[in-house]
Amino acid sequence: MINNTSSGVAKISLTPNADSHFSRKGIVQITLLGLLLLLPVTAYFLGHIYYVNLASRITIIAMAAVGLNLAIGYGGMVSFGHAAYFGLGGYVAGISAYHAFDFTPFMTWPFSVPGSDNLLVVWLAAAILCGLLALAIGAISLRTTGVYFIMITLAFAQMIYYFANSWPTYGGEDGLPIYLRNGLPFVDTTNALSYFLICFAGLVLAMAITSRLMKSRFGAALTMARLNDVRLATAGISPYPIRLIAFVISAVITGLAGALYADLNGFVSPTMLSWHFSGELMVIVILGGVGRLYGPLAGAILFVMMETLLGGITQYWQLFLGLVLLGVVLFAKHGVMGWLAGRELNE
Amino acid sequence: MSDVVLSLHQLHKRFGALQATNDVSLELHQGEIHALIGPNGAGKSTLIGQIAGNLRPDEGSVFLGGSEITRMSIAQRARLGLGRSFQVSSLAEPLSVMRNVMMGVQALQSHSFRFWKPVARDKQLLEPAYEALERMQLSHRAWTPVSELSHGERRQVEVACALALKPRALLLDEPMAGLGPEGSAKLTELLEALKVEVPILLIEHDMEAVFRLADRISVLVSGSVIAQGDSHAIRQDPRVREAYLGNDDA
Numbered sequence: 001m002i003n004n005t006s007s008g009v010a011k012i013s014l015t016p017n018a019d020s021h022f023s024r025k026g027i028v029q030i031t032l033l034g035l036l037l038l039l040p041v042t043a044y045f046l047g048h049i050y051y052v053n054l055a056s057r058i059t060i061i062a063m064a065a066v067g068l069n070l071a072i073g074y075g076g077m078v079s080f081g082h083a084a085y086f087g088l089g090g091y092v093a094g095i096s097a098y099h100a101f102d103f104t105p106f107m108t109w110p111f112s113v114p115g116s117d118n119l120l121v122v123w124l125a126a127a128i129l130c131g132l133l134a135l136a137i138g139a140i141s142l143r144t145t146g147v148y149f150i151m152i153t154l155a156f157a158q159m160i161y162y163f164a165n166s167w168p169t170y171g172g173e174d175g176l177p178i179y180l181r182n183g184l185p186f187v188d189t190t191n192a193l194s195y196f197l198i199c200f201a202g203l204v205l206a207m208a209i210t211s212r213l214m215k216s217r218f219g220a221a222l223t224m225a226r227l228n229d230v231r232l233a234t235a236g237i238s239p240y241p242i243r244l245i246a247f248v249i250s251a252v253i254t255g256l257a258g259a260l261y262a263d264l265n266g267f268v269s270p271t272m273l274s275w276h277f278s279g280e281l282m283v284i285v286i287l288g289g290v291g292r293l294y295g296p297l298a299g300a301i302l303f304v305m306m307e308t309l310l311g312g313i314t315q316y317w318q319l320f321l322g323l324v325l326l327g328v329v330l331f332a333k334h335g336v337m338g339w340l341a342g343r344e345l346n347e
Numbered sequence: 348m349s350d351v352v353l354s355l356h357q358l359h360k361r362f363g364a365l366q367a368t369n370d371v372s373l374e375l376h377q378g379e380i381h382a383l384i385g386p387n388g389a390g391k392s393t394l395i396g397q398i399a400g401n402l403r404p405d406e407g408s409v410f411l412g413g414s415e416i417t418r419m420s421i422a423q424r425a426r427l428g429l430g431r432s433f434q435v436s437s438l439a440e441p442l443s444v445m446r447n448v449m450m451g452v453q454a455l456q457s458h459s460f461r462f463w464k465p466v467a468r469d470k471q472l473l474e475p476a477y478e479a480l481e482r483m484q485l486s487h488r489a490w491t492p493v494s495e496l497s498h499g500e501r502r503q504v505e506v507a508c509a510l511a512l513k514p515r516a517l518l519l520d521e522p523m524a525g526l527g528p529e530g531s532a533k534l535t536e537l538l539e540a541l542k543v544e545v546p547i548l549l550i551e552h553d554m555e556a557v558f559r560l561a562d563r564i565s566v567l568v569s570g571s572v573i574a575q576g577d578s579h580a581i582r583q584d585p586r587v588r589e590a591y592l593g594n595d596d597a
Contacts, residue, residue, distance in 0.1 A: 215465040217453050224450055227439035236425035236454030236512055
């Protein structure tokens with residue numbers, strides 16, 4: 001097929017000039033990912049488990065932000081309710097572990113569903129449930145745009161927050177402990193380094209999927225839906241289903257991060273569902289660089305480090321976070337990644 | 348007649364007390380350029396909206412190639428073969444020309460739920476887009492971001508985007524707007540070559556271009572078509588002279 005095409009077309013460059021892998025951007029990206037991998041490994045062998053868990057925390061929050069970045073940065077859908085998926089993922093891990101620990105079924109009708117302490121089962125359930133929740137919320141919310149979209153996603157997330165708060169079976173506002181971290185066959189997930197590596201793999205996978213997705217036809221349509229949805233419709237593609245699918249994928253990524261987070265802390269509570277966390281994720285995405293593949297990672301590193309280092313000195317650390325955010329918004333529009341790695345071409 | 352590509356049947360559209368479209372019927376035939384002219388406020392934009400799908404008529408129907416499209420969405424109409432350009436250029440500026448044009452090709456090749464294969468190496472997308480650009484003599488700008496193009500080049504990209512759909516009919520809304528005499532002449536030439544394959548419904552203010560290009564002209568005044576005919580007949584029509592040419596644009 002391809003070889004049969006006229007030679008005139010084939011001769012002329014059909015593709016733009018490709019980026020060199022050793023550009024400034026490439027170096028910054030490899031450094032970020034490399035440090036995130038090497039520092040906890042080193043810390044582990046030096047016996048500083050605390051830092052391994054800190055790195056796991058950064059990794060998971062970065063992954064949640066990767067999910068949100070797909071909606072906000074690539075899809076132009078400013079969701080102020082991604083805590084709903086993060087929290088739901090967390091509760092799936094918590095509730096599943098609770099029933100597995102108790103040997104009680106999660107439900108008995110119409111079919112009997114037992115709890116499970118197998119991470120693969122937990123992740124699958126978290127992905128499916130977060131996807132379905134996002135499908136329902138997105139189907140309604142995406143009929144609005146702008147400020148209304150922000151508010152309606154916030155409203156849905158708050159509904160779920162108050163529901164979790166007032167449901168005593170699973171701890172209500174006190175939250176639900178996970179006594180023993182959910183496990184994987186052949187892997188000791190209670191080992192801090194093993195668990196970090198699982199989280200790291202999750203983050204890398206989420207970023208790889210985002211990257212690949214945005215280069216595909218679906219990504220091209222999503223980019224056009226963000227930049228100019230009239231052009232997309234005029235070209236014969238309805239923006240609504242494209243946005244909805246992107247919203248669902250985004251929620252699933254954030255939800256899986258939530259499941260990892262609950263197992264990291266051994267605890268899940270309505271805090272994971274609160275609008276504060278939705279806001280924190282947005283701050284991370286903006287800090288790192290909206291619509292940049294490595295933006296959520298850079299943002300999460302900066303955010304968690306500030307929280308840990310400044311939070312140890314003063315409880316008013318968020319004042320400094322605010323100042324940094326102000327600086328980024330005013331002086332580095334493309335976030336930390338834009339500042340470190342230069343502007344990104346939109347190709 | 349079998350060579351009717353796009354037809355409007357007795358369209359009515361009312362906004363409150365204003366009858367914006369009043370019993371408008373139009374036909375676009377194979378191989379022709381049909382121009383729609385009219386003074387400001389005549390209801391041209393409202394009419395275009397009903398053809399393109401932004402607005403629904405209160406009464407009447409729109410047909411494209413034999414199928415009724417009156418209630419279809421913009422995207423459905425586009426997939427059926429209605430290509431359009433906008434009065435105010437509507438392209439994704441940060442993207443390259445190619446990426447803008449490729450959208451139409453993508454829509455044509457079934458759905459967009461393909462998540463894996465990169466478009467940057469997808470010859471099935473690139474080659475038809477490239478062809479559409481060549482038709483508009485713009486292939487040398489394929490990888491230039493739209494934001495760096497001149498106004499006239501953007502107009503050509505708009506038409507190329509519409510061509511990428513392999514349209515049955517083109518709806519061009521003031522393609523000459525804002526072009527200098529040179530750009531206007533070039534676009535006129537390109538459109539003249541194009542009409543053999545795709546009939547064009549042309550909404551245009553530039554009377555010189557209209558009289559040169561159009562095989563038939565419909566004159567819209569206060570929501571109604573007051574005259575229809577070739578450029579000679581329109582020039583002579585006393586009602587048209589009174590309502591339109593005599594007033595401001597003559």
